[in-house]
Amino acid sequence: MESVIKMLLEKTGALQKGHFILSSGKHSEYYVQCARIFEDPATGDTVGAMVAELIRKYKPETIVGPAMGGIHLAYATAKYLGVRNIFTERDKRTGKMALRRSFTVKKGERIVVVEDVVTTGGSVKEVIELLRSLGADVRAVASIVYRGHDVSFGVSYHYLIKLDFPVYDEGECPLCRAGIPAIKPGSR
Numbered sequence: 001m002e003s004v005i006k007m008l009l010e011k012t013g014a015l016q017k018g019h020f021i022l023s024s025g026k027h028s029e030y031y032v033q034c035a036r037i038f039e040d041p042a043t044g045d046t047v048g049a050m051v052a053e054l055i056r057k058y059k060p061e062t063i064v065g066p067a068m069g070g071i072h073l074a075y076a077t078a079k080y081l082g083v084r085n086i087f088t089e090r091d092k093r094t095g096k097m098a099l100r101r102s103f104t105v106k107k108g109e110r111i112v113v114v115e116d117v118v119t120t121g122g123s124v125k126e127v128i129e130l131l132r133s134l135g136a137d138v139r140a141v142a143s144i145v146y147r148g149h150d151v152s153f154g155v156s157y158h159y160l161i162k163l164d165f166p167v168y169d170e171g172e173c174p175l176c177r178a179g180i181p182a183i184k185p186g187s188r
Contacts, residue, residue, distance in 0.1 A: 001050065005144065005161040008043060012036040015163075019175040021184040024120040027173040030165040031185055032145050034116035038072040047160070048076020051114060051142050054158040055081075058139040060112040062086060062105065064131065066097060066123045069116035073144065077114050088127050097126040099134070107135035118143045118159070119167070121151040128153060 009015040014036040020028050038044035051073060060083055065074030067089035078085030086105075091098040105111065111131055115124050118141075128138050138155055146159035147167075170176060 002161045005047070005050075008037060008047065009034075009145075009161075012039065012043060016185075019180040019182045021170075021182050022119055022167065024122060024167075025170070026119070026167040027170060027175060027182060028165055028167045029175060030163070032117050032147065032163065033185060034069060034144050035072065037144070038076070044072060044076050045079070047144060048073060049080045050160055051077045051144065051158075052080035054160070055112045055114075055140055055142050058112055058156075059110055060139060061110045062112075064088060064105075064111055064113050064127060066113070066115055066127050069123075070114050073114045073116055077112075077142075088130060097123065097130050099130070105131060105134050105136045109136045111136045111138050112140045112142060113138060113153075115141070115143045117145040117147060118151060118157075119148045121148060121153060124153060128155070 014033050016031045016033055020031040022028055037047055062083060063074045063078040063085045065071050065087045067087050071087045074085040074087055086103040088097040089100055113124055113127050124141055131138050140156040141153045142158045144160050146162045147165060
């Protein structure tokens with residue numbers, strides 16, 4: 001499965017090389033722009049079906065994706081499971097993840113959170129905390145790409161591919177020292 005996903009990342013232009021500031025604030029020579037996968041609905045559906053198979057055993061009633069990266073994946077995954085999908089987004093006033101657009105969850109509702117790329121897991125952890133505060137039963141997390149180290153969500157975590165690219169703090173970044181301009185392609 002990993003070879004198929006890597007081929008799709010390369011074919012769609014989702015795997016990018018340069019000098020990037022990740023949403024975690026860390027720097028990297030590589031960035032994975034999974035939105036490129038979903039430019040082609042057939043490719044997005046393929047990836048959604050693959051993620052759906054990873055999490056089917058948790059019997060989710062709802063798939064939740066954090067905006068922006070998790071929105072398309074939540075839809076495609078929910079489609080293959082025949083369940084509802086919703087997304088969280090940052091509240092502009094508080095800067096925290098929130099359910100908006102009249103989305104709600106029920107007490108005990110079985111939920112799996114999906115994200116396109118996990119590095120530190122910060123957004124996913126926020127979503128889990130939010131959903132649990134509303135009484136939901138968060139059963140698992142899944143992503144297309146895992147590029148982190150020792151990330152724990154307190155529930156099972158599944159991914160389609162692990163990409164082990166070095167990340168650097170700004171002060172220790174060799175790309176910064178080389179004078180290569182950094183771009184911030186993420187949603188934060």
